[in-house]
Amino acid sequence: MILLSAVVAAQKQTNNNQGSTAPPISTPGINLAVPKNKLVFPYGVQTFERKEYLKVGSDITAIPGWKVQSSPSMVTAVITESVTGIGRPGTNSSRWLDIDDLGAGGSQGFTTPPIQAPAPWNYSWKFSVLIGQVPASAVEVPTFAVQHLTNDGLQDAWGVRLTPSGAELFMSEVWGPAQSAPLWAYAGLTDIGQWVDVRIEASLQMDTLVAFVNGNQVAMLRTHTPAGTDVTNLGFAYHGGGLDNSGSMLFDDLGVAFGGPVCEESLSLTFENEDDAELLLVNGQRIDTEFGEKVTITAALGPNRGPAIFDSTDPGGPNSTSQDPDLLVDQGNVLILQNDAAANPDDPFIFPRPNDDEDGGTLEFAFIRPLRPLSIDLIDIDAAGNEALMLTLTDFSGETRTYSVPPDWTGNGGVETLDLTDISAQAPFNTAATGVDSSGLYDPNAVVSMDVVLGGSGALDNFEAIIPCIVLAFENEDDNTPVSSGTALANGQDISFPAEFGVEVTISDAGANAGAAIFTSTPGGPNALGPDKDLLVGLFNILILQNDLAPLQAPPGFFTVPNDDTQGGTLTFDFPGTVQCHQIDLIDVDEEESVGITVILEDLGGNLRTYDVPIAWTEDLLNDGPPGFRTLDLLSLAPQPGFASIATGFDTGLFDSDEVIKLTIELGGAQAVDNLCFCP
Structure with missing residues (x-):
């Protein structure tokens, strides 16, 4: 444990000093000189200064809606001020919170009032912190968390954890795959006893958390908010680091800012319509100029007649007695590479006998605007030796994400959904598909093309994506x-x-x-x-x-x-x-x-x-x-x-x-x- 009580004491006053309040507003019959909670939609900063009518020596429960959780004796958060009258470097701030954590557990600390946005909005939080005592253990460390409403109430979604060696940005399952990234080490301008400015931007539109320390971007996490998280209802919390893992710090200028509503549209390619969502596609239709408003679809040179529509309706569909029973998955229209065998005659408009080519080929999707792919249905990737599939997403900068789908991934005549937001193994049937990014620079929100290489017969359906507007x-x-x-x-x-x-x-x-x-x-x-x-x-x-x-x-x-x-x-x-x-x-x-x-x-x-x-x-x-x-x-x-x-x-x-x-x-x-x- 590192204890620099002298550093903290130099910038805070004893909690017994009650200080003074700002002069009351002179309004006959009305007393407006009461503490104010400043954390509101769409913008607010809690400065803990005189203008918020807060007394030195008061704990944070003096601020309307702020609460201390569980045992108050384990965590104290008291308004204090500079003994010397000198504010934080580069600011006019002379008051802040003095947080003393005596080894509180994860359910002990304080919370701000919840904030309700009218709709999903991108937002950011900022604060300044001076660490006086760091935790001795890396387990159950002191945490500043942004919480969101779930079925279990407000839960930590993401935030900043203080470790024995520095600080890290973390994300819980409430906001996406649990992960973390380093923010700073205790050295130089971010050392113990130094004020550190933190700002974190949460973009619902881009699915990112971007962290800035002292004005410099230092970390980014990719997010994937689950459906059970209410992205419009949020708050801020501090909770302790566990028994015998105490800490001490000064905390100032907690602010929230909502930058704007999420602006995006969905793209759903079901192949029932063209991508204008109006013109219908029919069984056997050759796909060449039909798409082009959101995406173009072509086929690379190969032993097939190019993209075509196959109606998989069964029973009672137009292909129910056809040569392709393994594609009768009853999902309406699906996309195939038309077979070039003589038994499947060519046609410039409608193939009379739609049938997927056993030699496979490549389907190329070029997106008019960069987008975020979500998922796609793969059909009839069976156990035959040539039935493997490879799907490659390419972003605006040329970085790629590639999925390798082995034979027998769906079974004969099966349908399974490939999650294009996840590169971990996906094994819905007998084998596992795997994904790999060309580098950590791949941007899943800015994909400009998708190539699907079919090793043999098979089909695609239900491509889902989000287009940032x-x-x-x-x-x-x-x-x-x-x-x-x-x-x-x-x-x-x-x-x-x-x-x-x-x-x-x-x-x-x-x-x-x-x-x-x-x-x-x-x-x-x-x-x-x-x-x-x-x-x-x-x-x-x-x-x-x-x-x-x-x-x-x-x-x-x-x-x-x-x-x-x-x-x-x-x-x-x-x-x-x-x-x-x-x-x-x-x-x-x-x-x-x-x-x-x-x-x-x-x-x-x-x-x-x-x-x-x-x-x-x-x-x-x-x-x-x-x-x-x-x-x-x-x-x-x-x-x-x-x-x-x-x-x-x-x-x-x-x-x-x-x-x-x-x-x-x-x-x-x-x-x-x-x-x-x-x-x-």
Whole structure:
């Protein structure tokens, strides 16, 4: 055990010192000078400072909703302050939590109130910690955990564990395959007695946990959240390290930030339809130009006639008395490589006798946009010596994941599902399929192609995948790729001209304003002292129409004082191809305005979908409290209740939500938008 009590004592005051509270707010008849829990959706930081009306010497139960678990005597978490008055290096912080763990078990510690997101959102947590005493054992170590709701209540999903030699990022089965990765060792800037800044980003869309220590990315884990985990209900917890495994630390600035809703669409290739989900496929149909909206399907040169549809319906299907009884698995249409034998005549459109080729061949799938493969059904991989199958996924950077499926994996006429998210052995019948990645750099979220090499006869069905869509969160331009986050946008940036956007969408504006601009909405950020405190909704960058009374730019291209125009105006998003618009965040559509927002979608045929969003649909952040924004569902015509009014929608003509080419947003006043989700 390493004990540096002198280090900790130099930065904390005795718990008997009660300190003082901040001066009470002078409001007749109302006492607002009470402790505040700051961990709320969509953004919050618990600083433990005077402004939160917390007394030095109080334990964390003084904060509404914070609880000490089990035996309070085993773990104490008390607000303390710097004896010298000198704050944490590089900050204005002078108060923090003093955590003393006397050997508490895993069920002893403290928890914050649960946070409820309105839908699955990507999010991040941050905190700063100074370790004074490290655990003696690597078993049951002190843990900072993000918990999610399961059937057994809130359970550790992932977090940071303090070990005898450093810290590690961990993930439990609540969030995916249990695993861990090192974060830091006790040395240099992360040594015992040093403040360490930790930030961890949890992306539901990309299935990743990415950890940053002192601003540098140090670890990433691939996640796979099970269906039983509620990704919208979460909280933060500390629990002890077990009997005789004590620890001591200072803890500060615990923050949570929700970056945006998950934006993705499912791809399901059942071969009943083309990938436009509309045009039907028929038994024997040759597959050459039928696909192309989400994926193209071709066959490499080989002894077969190429991809074709086989109707596996049995009994009563068109192939029930055919030469292929081992494919009569009653799954509707499946994909085969058509046999080139003379008994199976060729045809440019519909093969009269669909039959899988006993010599096999290669099916090539090229995806229009990078995606995340989930699973695929393999059919009739029987015990014959040539019946092995090899499936290779290739990502955006050329890294690969390869599955080797041996003969007798399904049995004769069998169907089994290959999990494309897992490289461990899969043995559903008599033999085991194995997977291997070309390197640790393979990205399962950015797969651009899939090659399936059939050693003999057989078929495919039910390929399932997730396609990440586009989220305009205005943190970056729309030039991102799977290996680049794109060109960053900054507070006050004028995006009217030159055009910052133009890859996935172009943005234009109109009206009596100075044009579209970026506004950083982070509380305590660069606009905290500006004229637009009602836009500090914690969504990071948002899009406004700049006030034409504040046109000054310094340097050119950046407004000196970002400020939304009280007269509103129009924002227009033009898409280079057809898209499906899912949702958008509307900000500050409050009762202080005289006019709300109108949102208009136009499809390829000129038909319209219009949403009327009245005033009071969101809170006024300053008068009503957070969140100050709401998410408008662009796929629904059902009434959408807001804070104190209801948004409604209607179609003009036969509007097709899959064929949108333009989105127009008419701001009635000083309002803003963020997190436009659309799927090309």
